[in-house]
Amino acid sequence: MDGAPEPTSVGLCWFEPAAPHQTPRFDRDRLPPGLQIAGPAIVEDAWSTIVVPPGYVLRADAMGHLWINEVVA
Numbered sequence: 001m002d003g004a005p006e007p008t009s010v011g012l013c014w015f016e017p018a019a020p021h022q023t024p025r026f027d028r029d030r031l032p033p034g035l036q037i038a039g040p041a042i043v044e045d046a047w048s049t050i051v052v053p054p055g056y057v058l059r060a061d062a063m064g065h066l067w068i069n070e071v072v073a
Contacts, residue, residue: 004037005030008044015040015053033062038071 007024014020021040028045036059037043039052043066052058052068059067 004035005032013040013042021054028066031060031066033060033064035060 005026008027010022010024012020013023023040023042025042025044026037028043028048028050031037031043036057037052039056039058040054041052041058043050043052043058050058050066050068056068056070059069061067
């Protein structure tokens, strides 16, 4: 698969009291190895929902694991 998959949907999510964020939702089964998704984002599969808050990045590895790390400026 070339590039990032398209979100399955985009909706408003609250991560802080000030205002909601437009947040894409992704299907975990469509995330290729090496993909990075900057938060905010939601990744879903049949068993779980993974929330990537603003200021964090999710990375999919070759074994299918998802890693979430804080972005350090």
